[in-house]
Amino acid sequence: xxxxxxxxxxxxxxxxxxxxxxxxxxxxxxxxxxxxxxxxxxxxxxxxxxxxxxxxxxxxxxxxxxxxxxxxxxxxxxxxxxxxxxxxxxxxxxxxxxxxxxxxxxxxxxxxxxxxxxxxxxxxxxxxxxxxxxxxxxxxxxxxxxxxxxxxxxxxxxxxxxxxxxxxxxxxxxxxxxxxxxxxxxxxxxxxxxxxxxxxxxxxxxxxxxxxxxxxxxxxxxxxxxxxxxxxxxxxxxxxxxxxxxxxxxxxxxxxxxxxxxxxxxxxxxxxxxxxxxxxxxxxxxxxxxxxxxxxxxxxxxxxxxxxxxxxxxxxxxxxxxxxxxxxxxxxxxxxxxxxxxxxxxxxxxxxxxxxxxxxxxxxxxxxxxxxxxxxxxxxxxxxxxxxxxxxxxxxxxxxxxxxxxxxxxxxxxxxxxxxxxxxxxxxxxxxxxxxxxxxxxxxxxxxxxxxxxxxxxxxxxxxxxxxxxxxxxxxxxxxxxxxxxxxxx
Amino acid sequence: xxxxxxxxxxxxxxxxxxxxxxxxxxxxxxxxxxxxxxxxxxxxxxxxxxxxxxxxxxxxxxxxxxxxxxxxxxxxxxxxxxxxxxxxxxxxxxxxxxxxxxxxxxxxxxxxxxxxxxxxxxxxxxxxxxxxxxxxxxxxxxxxxxxxxxxxxxxxxxxxxxxxxxxxxxxxxxxxxxxxxxxxxxxxxxxxxxxxxxxxxxxxxxxxxxxxxxxxxxxxxxxxx
Numbered sequence: 001x002x003x004x005x006x007x008x009x010x011x012x013x014x015x016x017x018x019x020x021x022x023x024x025x026x027x028x029x030x031x032x033x034x035x036x037x038x039x040x041x042x043x044x045x046x047x048x049x050x051x052x053x054x055x056x057x058x059x060x061x062x063x064x065x066x067x068x069x070x071x072x073x074x075x076x077x078x079x080x081x082x083x084x085x086x087x088x089x090x091x092x093x094x095x096x097x098x099x100x101x102x103x104x105x106x107x108x109x110x111x112x113x114x115x116x117x118x119x120x121x122x123x124x125x126x127x128x129x130x131x132x133x134x135x136x137x138x139x140x141x142x143x144x145x146x147x148x149x150x151x152x153x154x155x156x157x158x159x160x161x162x163x164x165x166x167x168x169x170x171x172x173x174x175x176x177x178x179x180x181x182x183x184x185x186x187x188x189x190x191x192x193x194x195x196x197x198x199x200x201x202x203x204x205x206x207x208x209x210x211x212x213x214x215x216x217x218x219x220x221x222x223x224x225x226x227x228x229x230x231x232x233x234x235x236x237x238x239x240x241x242x243x244x245x246x247x248x249x250x251x252x253x254x255x256x257x258x259x260x261x262x263x264x265x266x267x268x269x270x271x272x273x274x275x276x277x278x279x280x281x282x283x284x285x286x287x288x289x290x291x292x293x294x295x296x297x298x299x300x301x302x303x304x305x306x307x308x309x310x311x312x313x314x315x316x317x318x319x320x321x322x323x324x325x326x327x328x329x330x331x332x333x334x335x336x337x338x339x340x341x342x343x344x345x346x347x348x349x350x351x352x353x354x355x356x357x358x359x360x361x362x363x364x365x366x367x368x369x370x371x372x373x374x375x376x377x378x379x380x381x382x383x384x385x386x387x388x389x390x391x392x393x394x395x396x397x398x399x400x401x402x403x404x405x406x407x408x409x410x411x412x413x414x415x416x417x418x419x420x421x422x423x424x425x426x427x428x429x430x431x432x433x434x435x436x437x438x439x440x441x442x443x444x445x446x447x448x449x450x451x452x453x454x455x456x457x458x459x460x461x462x463x464x465x466x467x468x469x470x471x472x473x474x475x476x477x478x479x480x481x482x483x484x485x486x487x488x489x490x
Numbered sequence: 491x492x493x494x495x496x497x498x499x500x501x502x503x504x505x506x507x508x509x510x511x512x513x514x515x516x517x518x519x520x521x522x523x524x525x526x527x528x529x530x531x532x533x534x535x536x537x538x539x540x541x542x543x544x545x546x547x548x549x550x551x552x553x554x555x556x557x558x559x560x561x562x563x564x565x566x567x568x569x570x571x572x573x574x575x576x577x578x579x580x581x582x583x584x585x586x587x588x589x590x591x592x593x594x595x596x597x598x599x600x601x602x603x604x605x606x607x608x609x610x611x612x613x614x615x616x617x618x619x620x621x622x623x624x625x626x627x628x629x630x631x632x633x634x635x636x637x638x639x640x641x642x643x644x645x646x647x648x649x650x651x652x653x654x655x656x657x658x659x660x661x662x663x664x665x666x667x668x669x670x671x672x673x674x675x676x677x678x679x680x681x682x683x684x685x686x687x688x689x690x691x692x693x694x695x696x697x698x699x700x701x702x703x704x705x706x707x708x709x710x711x712x713x714x715x
Contacts (some may be wrong), residue, residue, distance in 0.1 A: 273572060274543060277570035277591040277592055278499055278502070278570055280591070280592040281499075281570070281592035281593060282499060282501045282502045284592045284593070285502055285505040285509070285593075285595055286501070286594075288509075288596070289506075289508060289509035292509065292512070294510060307503075359642065388567055
């Protein structure tokens with residue numbers, strides 16, 4: 001199984017990789033700049049040295065000579081790590097070389113076009129085996145006369161070759177071990193600094209990411225300690241980072257919804273337990289008391305009647321629960337036909353009219369004759385009979401139950417309205433809950449609180465909308481359906 | 491023994507009242523918390539059987555108010571609520587026992603008898619006073635080794651006197667423990683039961699077990715013969 005991706009790990013990896021790349025790039029650029037600059041300085045010094053040797057080269061009377069002595073330039077003498085130079089005529093014959101060179105030659109470019117202005121620089125292996133660098137220039141040494149003129153006119157350029165001038169090539173070589181060592185030191189220093197910075201950054205990133213994500217850890221720990229019994233608590237918003245505030249609000253909303261669901265679930269379980277346990281307790285008590293005094297046969301008929309009543313009551317409960325389960329599982333098939341809403345409502349009322357008369361309740365049917373619905377007749381009849389039974393059971397004695405049906409722009413609406421003194425507006429959200437009853441003691445053994453739950457499930461099955469509202473003491477349940485469900489003869 | 495049964499289910503209430511009365515208990519009933527609280531406040535009961543989900547005032551509130559008033563009557567909760575936390579809450583709020591519906595009538599009787607014994611600090615269900623033995627669990631009496639068949643009321647009266655052996659119990663007290671709140675039984679009915687009981691226990695020496703303290707009441711001496 002793939003391990004969950006850690007936000008902390010991702011942040012740290014991202015930041016460290018980014019920082020590593022930046023450090024590598026920065027270090028590389030710095031190293032390049034420094035190396036280039038040092039090499040340029042090195043080459044400049046080498047060229048200056050070469051040029052100074054060139055100025056010491058003179059010609060006259062068809063001869064070339066170099067005014068050079070080991071005392072003036074001891075670097076070219078016999079010593080450890082010496083410098084080297086060699087001077088050639090154009091025909092390739094060496095006319096002068098440093099004492100350090102002995103009989104050996106320095107490499108030079110045949111037919112070199114290197115000049116004072118455009119010297120040729122290259123790396124090479126020095127005669128003593130060291131790594132070195134050489135500067136090569138080809139020039140016409142000054143004659144004594146030219147030198148005097150040059151001094152007089154203070155001209156440093158515009159010199160032209162005159163017939164009979166001799167051209168020479170000078171190569172000066174210098175060991176580059178110091179430069180290379182220095183460059184290596186720079187590479188190493190930069191690498192160590194980059195590594196140190198990377199490690200420091202890693203520690204810093206870990207610290208900062210840890211501190212930054214601490215509120216998330218706290219939130220996680222807080223959520224971990226929450227259980228079904230603490231869903232009513234809320235997560236603290238004060239002091240939370242701005243990024244977490246919306247999440248905490250959402251979590252608090254979720255917890256509130258969970259709490260509500262748990263409360264409903266508990267109420268459902270408790271109510272179901274009550275609805276099942278109470279008749280079972282009655283059944284057991286009636287039978288055990290009857291069996292305790294078997295000689296009292298005169299009380300048997302009453303006991304049997306009690307048992308039958310309890311059985312019927314439990315049967316109704318079980319049938320309703322099974323119906324709800326069937327509707328939930330969408331196992332109930334829908335058989336559509338054209339139904340006259342007025343006829344169906346009148347028929348459904350007949351089933352409860354006797355109970356309504358006992359409570360002195362009247363019935364007002366305001367449904368147009370021609371309002372036809374294409375729906376499942378049996379299920380709609382169940383909805384109406386449950387709505388009417390509910391209205392009669394909980395309606396105020398002497399009041400009227402009104403059934404109003406009408407076509408609307410979007411389809412049809414059917415309302416059942418009755419006066420009641422028992423309901424409060426806060427009861428409305430739970431009115432369709434299973435086993436919900438206003439009387440929390442559930443004393444009335446005749447009702448289990450499943451009637452409106454059945455209405456809700458049937459509406460779901462028939463794709464009907466349902467709303468409950470309370471205006472003063474008037475309680476109204478309205479069912480709505482799309483136009484496809486309804487048609488009017490008028 | 492006098493009980494108060496606070497139960498909103500009419501069927502359960504009447505069945506239990508019938509069964510318990512036949513067992514010799516005087517049973518007052520209440521159909522909601524308000525009526526039950528009033529009866530429990532106004533009368534002395536040996537045990538109150540209390541449902542939790544009651545109209546008007548719920549059972550736990552009734553219990554809380556009774557304990558708040560200093561009433562230490564034993565309370566047995568009889569409820570459909572079966573969760574551990576429900577039982578814990580009921581017991582911590584001052585109930586002495588908790589029985590979940592549905593229940594066995596025998597178990598209810600046994601628990602009621604245990605609570606009655608606790609009222610009189612008698613843990614042993616076999617009560618001995620001299621040669622008189624009262625088996626409270628079986629509601630059976632033997633005297634001098636001979637079983638004595640008693641009616642429920644005779645048994646209850648004898649049980650009260652044995653549980654309070656050595657103490658003179660007034661006729662009024664006995665009447666209140668034997669008859670319901672709304673009973674129309676005459677005040678001399680206690681004397682009639684005592685007379686009948688004495689005859690059954692020892693016809694030759696009627697005063698041997700239950701003695702009369704003239705003008706006060708009746709007594710079973712701790713060292714009865």
